[in-house]
Amino acid sequence: KAGVTQTPRYLIKTRGQQVTLSCSPISGHRSVSWYQQTPGQGLQFLFEYFSETQRNKGNFPGRFSGRQFSNSRSEMNVSTLELGDSALYLCASSLEADGYEQYFGPGTRLTVT
Amino acid sequence: GQSLEQPSEVTAVEGAIVQINCTYQTSGFYGLSWYQQHDGGAPTFLSYNGLDGLEETGRFSSFLSRSDSYGYLLLQELQMKDSASYFCAVRDRNTGFQKLVFGTGTRLLVSP
Numbered sequence: 721k722a723g724v725t726q727t728p729r730y731l732i733k734t735r736g737q738q739v740t741l742s743c744s745p746i747s748g749h750r751s752v753s754w755y756q757q758t759p760g761q762g763l764q765f766l767f768e769y770f771s772e773t774q775r776n777k778g779n780f781p782g783r784f785s786g787r788q789f790s791n792s793r794s795e796m797n798v799s800t801l802e803l804g805d806s807a808l809y810l811c812a813s814s815l816e817a818d819g820y821e822q823y824f825g826p827g828t829r830l831t832v833t
Numbered sequence: 834g835q836s837l838e839q840p841s842e843v844t845a846v847e848g849a850i851v852q853i854n855c856t857y858q859t860s861g862f863y864g865l866s867w868y869q870q871h872d873g874g875a876p877t878f879l880s881y882n883g884l885d886g887l888e889e890t891g892r893f894s895s896f897l898s899r900s901d902s903y904g905y906l907l908l909q910e911l912q913m914k915d916s917a918s919y920f921c922a923v924r925d926r927n928t929g930f931q932k933l934v935f936g937t938g939t940r941l942l943v944s945p
Binding site for chain 2: 824825827
């Protein structure tokens with residue numbers, strides 16, 4: 721079974737631009753979560769989607785948004801990029817909502833200049 | 834809310850046993866998970882303790898004590914490939930929904 725895939729793997733953007741990241745979960749997994757990882761803040765929860773509905777949201781500004789499609793694929797969008805948004809963005813899927821065993825994708829490394 | 838503290842770094846030699854602690858400040862959570870992350874890689878699930886006590890999976894064991902607000906990951910017969918960062922995580926159930934909260938992470942360095 722294929723793992724979680726994320727595209728693109730690397731991205732360089734300038735301040736003020738917006739970006740869309742994509743995540744395809746493991747086949748059959750209906751829950752997708754997004755995390756931001758930085759050296760200083762560690763792994764921070766962004767949001768979780770289950771059956772196209774956002775169930776949980778972390779403490780991030782409204783510039784961060786996401787959605788999930790009927791095939792469980794998910795996208796996250798960051799508008800008006802700031803330098804501090806430079807990070808590794810990880811997507812994880814699990815079979816059901818609130819799963820304690822999550823399967824992570826390789827991440828998208830976003831650099832904002 | 835949740836706060837999970839881990840030592841920032843632990844060093845050990847091949848063949849040794851190492852324990853990575855996770856202490857938390859919380860008023861409610863569902864179990865404790867552990868993840869491993871190699872440099873440049875994605876976190877991978879290692880273990881889960883839904884109840885107090887010890888869970889064993891091969892060379893790795895994990896322990897949870899809710900009364901002591903404490904858990905640990907025990908790695909035995911250390912190998913060079915165990916050099917990685919290790920994160921504990923809990924499902925925060927205090928905010929009305931169950932977001933997964935990760936600990937600060939422990940970098941394990943295994944030397945020959």
